[in-house]
Amino acid sequence: MHIPDGFLSLPVLISTSAVSASLLYISVKKLDKEIRPERIPLMGLSAAFVFTAQLLSFPVFGGTSVHLTGAVLISILLGPLSGFLITTSAVLLQAFLFQHGGIITAGANIMNIAVIQAVLGYYIFKIFSNKLYISGAFIAAFSAVFIAAAICAVELIVSGTIPLKAGMIAMLSSHLFAGVGEGFITVLILGMIKKLKPGLLELKKI
């Protein structure tokens, strides 16, 4: 999902960066106004948590592994705009320090991971959360990963990097699996937090 530099064409880069930059502007403005000072360390530590959690490979049958993206999870816990800023930071740090992703493609990667997964995923969760908390979280995490993979494929196809049909099929089939994994892990984590420290599910959602 992390697109490296050189894989996207200029029009795709400009349009995705415009989307990401405008949401970044809105989030920063809103959080600057509404945030209480103790929230900043919480967001910083949550971002470090997301970053750490992404390193853990979950072994699944067949010798393969999945890992958590954590975008939907952190949005459910802290709110969509906090989730957006946290996942944006994770994308940027990964590009700088691990070379997962790139600097010119950062706008596109932020759109796929922070805009689609953290923000859109949160609102998918909101549709269900009143009645079906757990299944809502599963559906949100699964569909967020799946939609993000589809959009990522579109970006690569429009840039002429991968072929249309085969590229789409490859991206979607591989992320079907990742999406189910993301859904299960998200639900298990939320269930465990509910059992150990239920107050953490009631943090202010910004």
Added chain:
Amino acid sequence: MRHSFWDHFSGLDTPVHRLSPGVKILFVILLVLILTILPGDYISFSALPLLLLLIIILIFSRVPVKHVVKRTLVILPLIIPVIVLNSIFMESGLSHSLILSVRSFLSIFSLVLLVSVTRFSDIMKTLSRWHFPRIMIMILSFMYRYFFLLTGEMEKMIRAVKLRSGGTGGSGIFKIYSQILAILFIKSYERAERVYHAMLMRGYDGNGGLQ
């Protein structure tokens, strides 16, 4: 806890390290932008001079070649599927993927070089001077500082589970790993509270610690 694997060589003292971080960041952004915009035909003959330029910088920076090569090769798992897809399904797929590989390889190379010759705190200070949102700088700095601690905590919990389960995996491991992450989040939350109190004690006024 090993935490040297990312900007391990950024503390060296060479002419390249002493350059202003802003110049280095702009240089890399410009280079990657050129690599992105340049049409395929031009890439083939500008690749070699650019590579040469980066190698000269690398030599002057005295960062071990092995380190940079190893870090640059993380791109391979991303490039190989694209090459395979293109060679099977696209006409002129091979030359097309070759150009793609050159583009991304040189971009990654320059990025690895940048983080090897610039301290993370200097990158943050420069971004802050360029009016990058303060809250983002705060989050990034927190991540950089606490990531190692959280990784250490996670590794400890995993080791404990492995010792007690006798090293056997099975389907239960999926649930156990999720529980470890849940505990890790709770620990992060509690640590955030302690960190905030420590910051208050030291005169934090809600405006960040960056000058």
